[in-house]
């Protein structure tokens with residue numbers, strides 16, 4: 146197979162794995178070639194899990210923060226830079242209440258993965274500066290739009306020094322559009338060490354999070370902020 150075609154195929158395969166959240170640690174060992182080293186979950190028997198929220202800040206975010214505060218749970222929010230203007234208070238509150246704020250690109254477009262590494266870096270920098278100007282904190286974690294990695298992005302991330310966070314339990318909240326199905330899916334797939342993917346932008350997210358935390362708490366699970374989860378196991 147010609148090299149370029151083979152390479153494209155490998156990228157495509159890896160992208161599909163990433164999109165599905167199926168890229169296990171074992172698969173990561175098989176594909177170390179210049180792709181993103183991604184923290185997706187930890188291997189442990191201890192009942193610890195993490196919550197992550199993508200695509201805010203937005204109108205639902207304060208209600209999500211209220212639920213997290215009620216249960217004394219800290220999570221990660223991967224924010225889109227273009228959503229920040231007008232939502233600065235929400236973002237400041239997110240950081241102030243002890244949640245991790247991560248970079249989810251400024252533009253969050255499907256075309257992001259076709260950018261050159263230097264254009265990617267400009268976007269990441271713009272978002273990081275926007276976040277820092279509101280929160281006063283440095284941004285250390287990055288989550289690619291759609292969870293997709295490719296060699297250009299790996300190069301950009303390598304040059305910026307971000308740690309990359311994926312997930313291992315995808316709630317499908319953006320597709321299912323049904324609180325009960327989302328909660329049922331998370332309940333079914335919940336296991337020690339998983340990192341759960343949810344989205345601020347889904348109207349049902351506050352109620353969904355409340356149910357997930359109550360269920361997991363009753364089963365003896367503890368929620369750790371994901372950077373702490375990855376540091377601890």
Ligand SMILES: [Zn+2]
Pocket residue numbers: 199200249253290291
């Ligand atoms: Zn996203």
